[in-house]
Amino acid sequence: MNFFYHAGRYFAMLARVFQKPEKHRIFALQIFKEIESLGLNSVGIVVIISVFMGGIITLQVAYNMANPFLPVYLIGLGNRDTLILEFSSTIMGLIMAGKIGSNITSEIGSMKVTEQIDSLEIMGINSANHLVLPKIIAVVFIFPFLFILSVFFGLIGGLMVGPAVGAVTATDYLNGVQYGFTPYYVTFSIIKTLFFGFLVASIPAYFGYHVEGGAFEVGSASTRAVVTTNIMILVFDLILTQILFR
């Protein structure tokens, strides 16, 4: 019941979001601003997390197959495919829902409770379009880049950690990384990140846009936005895997 209520309002908001913007020049400027504030500011955390996770996955794979009959190239390969298939797309999406999503909800939510959104409306500006569309475009645009960045630094992480602790030699690791590479895995994950980017921008925007009350409500809306986005990302991961991977 509650779900359908929110879904209805969510799609009603999207219908207002996807309209022609007032001034194209201002709109373009807005998109660049959002790419900077939501995208470039996320590069650091993506790099750090990916290096660590790449290192950890490499160690896990190495220690779990301490069996002389299994080929060593599996270590690099295991890290690569884990990164591409799930970590850099889905797990990164979950992390970004926390970072970018809560940012979006609190920004739009505080504009709502301080009547800044009403100010836009009274001027004759479609506030949903003006505020939300640049964010959606920016996040959908940057997500594939963050994905590639994450895979790259995850592989670097493995290369740094694996040889350093003696779990695998650099040569074996790099051979493994190149072994049996399936380009479709990358295509598949990039398609996923486009969906996740849309969810990470639009769901928190919905929660912010419909806040009633004050600063406290903005805070709890942020929390609900992140939780909901996380669940939707996992649901979409399941659906997309089923559709695209058979």
Add this chain to the structure above:
Amino acid sequence: MIEIKNVYKSFENKDVLKDISAIFLEGQTNLIIGRSGSGKTVLLKSIVGLHEIDRGQILYDGRDFTHMPPKARKKLRQEMGMVFQGGALFDSMTVEENVRFPLDMFTEMSSAEKQKQVDFCLERVNIVDANKLYPSEISGGMKKRVAIARAIALNPKYLFCDEPNSGLDPETSLVIDALIHQITVDLKITTIVNTHDMNSVMEIGDNIVFISDGALCWTGNRHEILHTDNQTLKEFVFANKQYQKIRDEKIDEE
């Protein structure tokens, strides 16, 4: 001139506005007064279309706003300026950018022309040397004045102010009142101000609409309010002994 006819508005079965009709004239400061929670903000937001009304009609110089198609509504919105209860300046923009924003969105002016209009509006509200500051860096009174400057940037025909004096000291309140009144007279606009500040009522109340519990209770001007025998209005306005004294003095003067 703005005319509202038999306006009703409710939220989830809670009737907030009940059959309100009123006329707000051009070149006058029209006041909506009433207790906290009586429905002033809801009425103002209904007039400007931020709330859809349940029943009734709102006319802007004879143009039926209530049944207008969205495109025409949007056009009419550009003739409106509004100052919200908290100022509602855009946090992410400087004072100057706030005032320029409507010009950026709706005009084809060159940047020199825009700058001229921005400076004119800010001068109008006596804001100097604050152009590059952010809303968080200026005082409450300044925020209200910048909000007024932004509201008049597009030379509106209709100006709406929701409690422009709330949270301000009495002296600053008088300045803001005088400012709103002067802009209204100079630019010949139709201004509607929500207030529960009795100073404003006595100073600038050309046309006063008193609502109580969401229903229209009394209309008149600041002179008539002194002689009213409407009990609810008397209780509201002259709750304060000071105002009873002022009233008696004023009546003596007349």
